[in-house]
Amino acid sequence: MTVAYHRKPVLWDVDYDAPPNKLIAIVGPNGAGKSTLIKACLGLVPRASGQVEFWGAPYRKARSRLGYVPQRESVDWDFPVSALDVVCMGRYRRIGWFWPVTRSHKQAALACLDRVGMRDYASRQISQLSGGQQQRVFLARALAQEADLYFMDEPFAGVDAATERAIVGVLRQLRSSGKTVVVVHHDLQTVPEYFDEVILLNMRVVASGPVRDVFTRENLHKTYGGRLTLLSEASEAVARAASGEGPSR
Amino acid sequence: MKFSVASDLFPLLAGVLAALTCGLLGNFLVLRRQSLMGDAISHSVLPGLVIAFLIASTRSPLVMFIGAAVAGMATVILVELVKTLGRVEPGAAMGVVFSVLFALGVLLIEQAAARHVDLDAECVLHGQLESLVWYDAPDSIDALLSFKAFANVPRQIWTLVGMLTASAAFVLLLFKELRLAAFDPAMATTQGFNATVLHYLIMLFVAGATVASFDAVGSILVIAMLVCPAATARLLTDRLGPQIVWSLLIATGTAVGGYAVASIVPAWFGRDAVNAAGSMAVTAGVLLSAAVVFAPRHGLISRVVRRRLLASKVARDDLLATLYRAVEAGGPIAIGQARRLLAGRSPSRVIARAGRLGLVHIDGDVVSLTAAGRAEASEVVRRHRLWEHYLVGEAGLAPDHVHATAEQLEHLDAAPPIGPASDPHGRPIPARDR
Numbered sequence: 001m002t003v004a005y006h007r008k009p010v011l012w013d014v015d016y017d018a019p020p021n022k023l024i025a026i027v028g029p030n031g032a033g034k035s036t037l038i039k040a041c042l043g044l045v046p047r048a049s050g051q052v053e054f055w056g057a058p059y060r061k062a063r064s065r066l067g068y069v070p071q072r073e074s075v076d077w078d079f080p081v082s083a084l085d086v087v088c089m090g091r092y093r094r095i096g097w098f099w100p101v102t103r104s105h106k107q108a109a110l111a112c113l114d115r116v117g118m119r120d121y122a123s124r125q126i127s128q129l130s131g132g133q134q135q136r137v138f139l140a141r142a143l144a145q146e147a148d149l150y151f152m153d154e155p156f157a158g159v160d161a162a163t164e165r166a167i168v169g170v171l172r173q174l175r176s177s178g179k180t181v182v183v184v185h186h187d188l189q190t191v192p193e194y195f196d197e198v199i200l201l202n203m204r205v206v207a208s209g210p211v212r213d214v215f216t217r218e219n220l221h222k223t224y225g226g227r228l229t230l231l232s233e234a235s236e237a238v239a240r241a242a243s244g245e246g247p248s249r
Numbered sequence: 250m251k252f253s254v255a256s257d258l259f260p261l262l263a264g265v266l267a268a269l270t271c272g273l274l275g276n277f278l279v280l281r282r283q284s285l286m287g288d289a290i291s292h293s294v295l296p297g298l299v300i301a302f303l304i305a306s307t308r309s310p311l312v313m314f315i316g317a318a319v320a321g322m323a324t325v326i327l328v329e330l331v332k333t334l335g336r337v338e339p340g341a342a343m344g345v346v347f348s349v350l351f352a353l354g355v356l357l358i359e360q361a362a363a364r365h366v367d368l369d370a371e372c373v374l375h376g377q378l379e380s381l382v383w384y385d386a387p388d389s390i391d392a393l394l395s396f397k398a399f400a401n402v403p404r405q406i407w408t409l410v411g412m413l414t415a416s417a418a419f420v421l422l423l424f425k426e427l428r429l430a431a432f433d434p435a436m437a438t439t440q441g442f443n444a445t446v447l448h449y450l451i452m453l454f455v456a457g458a459t460v461a462s463f464d465a466v467g468s469i470l471v472i473a474m475l476v477c478p479a480a481t482a483r484l485l486t487d488r489l490g491p492q493i494v495w496s497l498l499i500a501t502g503t504a505v506g507g508y509a510v511a512s513i514v515p516a517w518f519g520r521d522a523v524n525a526a527g528s529m530a531v532t533a534g535v536l537l538s539a540a541v542v543f544a545p546r547h548g549l550i551s552r553v554v555r556r557r558l559l560a561s562k563v564a565r566d567d568l569l570a571t572l573y574r575a576v577e578a579g580g581p582i583a584i585g586q587a588r589r590l591l592a593g594r595s596p597s598r599v600i601a602r603a604g605r606l607g608l609v610h611i612d613g614d615v616v617s618l619t620a621a622g623r624a625e626a627s628e629v630v631r632r633h634r635l636w637e638h639y640l641v642g643e644a645g646l647a648p649d650h651v652h653a654t655a656e657q658l659e660h661l662d663a664a665p666p667i668g669p670a671s672d673p674h675g676r677p678i679p680a681r682d683r
Contacts, residue, residue: 042439068439075433079280080489089429093440098422125487145440 003033003040003047010036012204014050018149019197021178023171025185025211028201029224034184035071037201038151042068054149064093067147069138071154077127083137084122087112090144112143115173116166132163139170150174150181157186168194191215257512259381259403264470264504264529266409267462270416271474272500274458276493277451279479280431285340286328287475289347290452291459291468293324295354298460303361310408314460321456324350325449381405381465405465412461416454420493427451428489470526474500477533484544499536507532563660564591564599569608569626570633570659572618577676581615627679632658634672634679635665641673648673 003011011033018024026034039045041052043059054062067090087109088101095105113119116136121129129137135155142150155167171194174181185191191198191211198215200206200223207219271287278284297320298313305312324346331342381403420427426447430437434444455475462471482495507529512522542549571590575582588596600616603609608622618626636655640646643666646654651673658665671677 039435042435044435044438063439063441066439068436070433070435074435076282079432080483080487080492081428081432082488085428085489086432089425089433089436092425092429092442095425097426097442101425127487141436 003036003045009048010203011040014201014205016199016205016208018180018182020180021175022180022196023175023194024180024182024197024199025191025195026182026199026201027185027188027191027223028206032202032223034201035153038068038153038182038184042066042151062149065148067142067145067150069142069150069152069155072131072135072138072157074153077129077134079126082123082125083113083118083129083133083140084109086126086137087140087144090141093145109140109144112140113137115143116140116170117162130160132159135159136163136166139167143170148179150179152181152183154184154186156183156190188220257508259406260525261505261508263381263405263409263465264508264525265501266406266413267458267466267470268474268478268500268504268529269497270409270413270458271462271471272478272496273413273416273420273493274451274455275475275477275479276420276482276489276496277427277431278455278475279483280489281448283339284476284480285343286325286452287455287459288472289328289343290321290324290455291471291475292347293350293354294320294456294459294463295468296320296350296357297323297354298463299354299357299361303357310404310461314457317456317460317463318453320350321452321459322449325452408461409465412458416458419450419454423447423450466526466529470530473530473533474503477537478503481533481537481540484540484547487546499533503533503536504529559660560594561599561602564594565603565606565608566629566660567591568599568603569618569622570629572609572616573623573626573630576618576623581617584611584614584616587616628681629659631679631681632661632665634676635668637672637674638668638678639666642668 003009014037026037028034036045040047041059043052052059054066059066084106088105090112091101091105091109095101110119110122113122116139118133118136118140121133121137126134126137139152139155142152156164159167171181171183175196183195185195192215195211197209198211199208200214200219202223202225206223207214275284275287278287294317297316297318299316301312301316301319302308327346327350328339328342331337331345332339335342335345337345426437426442429440429442430444430447434448437444437447458475459468459471462474478496478499479492481499482492485495486492508525510532511525511528515521515523540548543551545551568587568591571587572582584600587600590596591599600609600611603622604611606621607619608625610617610619610622633655636658637648637651640651640654641648668678670680
């Protein structure tokens with residue numbers, strides 16, 4: 001798959017086959033095309049070439065089985081809706097065109113808020129939530145979609161420790177119920193701890209596969225080029241991955 | 250000034266219907282921060298109307314609607330093009346497109362006028378509400394409600410009724426889809442609710458509402474009604490449903506109020522009634538300004554009041570905590586000392602108010618805590634010292650660097666995490682006695 005903006009390619013020859021039932025991280029430097037990769041998979045940006053298939057079918061047929069958590073900054077948090085309203089949006093595809101949100105869908109949405117520890121905030125207007133709480137509302141909305149494959153764009157960006165724990169907990173729950181989650185991630189340190197598979201991306205796929213095999217100093221060097229400060233931080237994480245302390249189940 | 254069915258009913262009705270239609274659709278423009286798009290469309294439908302008229306040589310509503318709808322869609326597409334190709338911000342793109350199209354419309358009208366065609370740029374801007382006179386108006390209520398009377402209802406009213414019904418049905422049926430597409434277009438699209446299509450649908454309705462309202466109320470009122478009621482309602486509530494209801498109430502109030510003002514106020518000064526559409530637009534602006542100042546949560550006044558209340562609570566907390574520490578250190582505190590502590594925060598008033606609340610006792614030159622004051626003060630000091638403990642223990646700050654931060658945190662509603670019986674400086678943390 002190749003994606004271009006204004007004729008300038010931002011993603012080249014991306015070829016990846018996601019294994020089922022895994023937590024998969026996409027990592028790479030700024031401008032590597034991480035978000036674009038997700039958006040191209042979901043048909044939100046046009047592809048210059050190549051194709052994306054979900055369970056052997058094109059995107060249109062797989063829509064109901066796909067969940068998407070956009071970057072938190074991509075929406076207007078002053079919007080006049082409550083946290084529960086936002087989570088209910090995850091049910092819209094199930095509800096279908098024209099029909100209103102029924103009580104049973106609201107109950108389902110409340111249960112999802114509960115899973116991210118946000119039930120008490122259901123009736124808050126979303127601008128009155130902290131950044132971490134907003135991220136958890138987004139996660140609850142994705143849960144409400146009851147998808148089989150999730151794409152999350154930087155869910156850990158700028159969140160507090162409690163939210164990070166809540167998100168990791170939910171990711172593990174999803175994996176243990178047989179789901180697959182693809183996460184754009186920026187913190188190299190936590191890759192071995194949180195994820196099973198990793199895609200190292202810098203306009204091309206530098207390497208992809210199980211964290212233990214792929215998350216090496218050499219591959220990171222290829223991905224991040226000469227940014228040594230980042231690398232020294234990462235080397236510690238690499239060491240942990242190599243010593244088998246890696247993905248905990 | 251007396252209400253007359255013959256000369257007032259239809260202008261008023263047209264104003265209300267136009268206000269409701271535009272006010273309803275305006276909610277979605279305001280939500281998407283695209284209010285200027287209403288402005289753009291209502292200007293750039295002008296060439297569409299003129300071209301449609303020149304082609305079909307009729308002013309039938311259907312022809313006008315098609316012309317306006319095409320022009321409206323062209324505007325939306327042109328704005329997108331200018332934005333992406335010219336790499337300019339959306340506002341600039343809209344400004345460029347609509348001023349060019351409007352100018353084109355004016356040129357076309359002049360050309361048409363040269364050929365003695367009946368089109369008038371004036372009436373596009375101001376509308377001709379006052380011309381909606383009911384010539385053989387019935388003189389009794391019974392006659393008003395009879396079928397025969399409806400035959401004389403002017404075309405503009407029917408067009409507006411149709412447009413309002415269509416817009417209301419559109420918003421009711423697609424409420425959740427429109428809300429999702431306005432809040433998170435990417436998510437809407439991945440869920441199969443194509444945000445772009447929904448966006449164009451809204452714009453189509455805005456173009457339709459513009460045309461329907463046009464020859465009755467003029468484009469100035471259309472623009473005002475697309476923005477003001479929704480923007481006013483947004484200040485009054487934090488939920489979309491209530492916002493829409495409020496915007497409709499405000500739109501109705503604006504139309505009726507504006508109409509009344511137009512005919513009543515000039516009469517006081519012995520003058521003729523002023524343009525009703527203009528007066529309605531001014532009323533819309535006045536209501537919006539009033540909401541900016543007086544709105545319960547987002548208004549200026551309530552924000553100032555909230556800040557004042559908080560400032561006076563902080564000053565009182567500081568006074569009580571200082572008195573508490575003075576008792577701890579074993580000495581009473583002189584009123585002058587308390588004043589210095591509260592310098593710049595109107596000390597006399599803070600001390601006097603604490604006295605009225607029964608929190609402190611003022612005896613000549615000495616201020617001391619009452620029992621109630623002591624309870625409240627111990628709570629403040631407790632928070633302060635627990636926060637100090639937290640900052641040293643959890644946030645890793647040095648013990649001599651935490652006082653200033655704790656001084657701010659102690660005023661928060663959020664309780665600090667529980668801690669030991671003494672703070673990092675070895676002073677006891679008061680137990681909670683309530």
